[in-house]
Amino acid sequence: xxxxYKNKLQGENDMAKYGKGFGRELVEAFKSGEITEPITRKTLxxxxxxxxxxxxxxxxxVFLANSSSTTHSHTYKKYVESxxxxxxxxAKEYR
Numbered sequence: 001x002x003x004x005y006k007n008k009l010q011g012e013n014d015m016a017k018y019g020k021g022f023g024r025e026l027v028e029a030f031k032s033g034e035i036t037e038p039i040t041r042k043t044l045x046x047x048x049x050x051x052x053x054x055x056x057x058x059x060x061x062v063f064l065a066n067s068s069s070t071t072h073s074h075t076y077k078k079y080v081e082s083x084x085x086x087x088x089x090x091a092k093e094y095r
Contacts, residue, residue, distance in 0.1 A: 018053045023067060023079040025051055027094045038087035039064065039080060064088050 019025045026047060029035045034050055035043050044060045047053070066072045068082045068091075080088040 018055060019051060022053070022055070022059075022063065023077055025053075027079055027090060030090050031095075037089045038083060039089065040087055 016022075016024075020028070026035070026039070026044075029047050029050065030037070030039075035047055041060065041064065044055075044063060048055050048060070064080055064082075064086075066076055067079045068088060069076075070078070078091055079094055081091050082088055
């Protein structure tokens, strides 16, 4: 167990559940043209299908809101920005 945490402390991302991490995969899919804006909950379903991710519904239901919230967690990366009505765009720093 110790070596797993040691790697994480050294900056290696061996803990990602979905490819490079769901947020990073979302950004890469946008940049490659696999998905388009506005990003919605249905977009996340499409990403899971394209990348063959088996994400729990509960995770997908909160991912966009948590990824855009400035108050959710200071360690949670803000990959998207809300444009209202359940629609999001990729945050400027990840375009």
